Amino acid sequence: MAAQEETFQKLGVITLAISTDSVYSHKVFAETSPSARTIHYPLLSDRSHSISYQYGVLRAELGIAYRATFIISPNHKVQYASLYPPEVGRNVSEIIRVIQGLIYEETTGLGVPAYWKPGMTGILKDFKFVGKV
């Protein structure tokens, strides 16, 4: 995420990172970790676990959150939600693709097919095209 902060900014997206660590831990992390040192987005502290619980991503037995990602629309509806296995890191380029797809659908009204990337055309969603594309 840190390496793609500028990409998210260009897409008009506010990035919020959150863990159950304290703000004191966040401070030292941000000051010492080579990747975290470059971050400008806020590191939120969910020390009471209430936000992780509310979003349904708390691992209560460990007191930590799953590696969960949410894209929230400008009117604050969830548009995308994912959980990764704890053992595997995120594919940030897929999250960027989903945001690009959401923006493309909003501006063109076209459907966004599998493996779509910016520059590719979308799909007409009218019922008369069902079975023809």
Added chain:
Amino acid sequence: MIYPTQHAPDFEAEAYQNGKKVTIRLKDFQNQRVLLFFYASDFTFV
């Protein structure tokens, strides 16, 4: 878990940003798309 099309619950949290301790509320970002990502712990891979 909150699913697509469901309302994103509002929240308020202390945060660290650019050397400062700040308070972040989801509702401060009305009319902006938000990427909210949870991670397990500081000092681990995100």
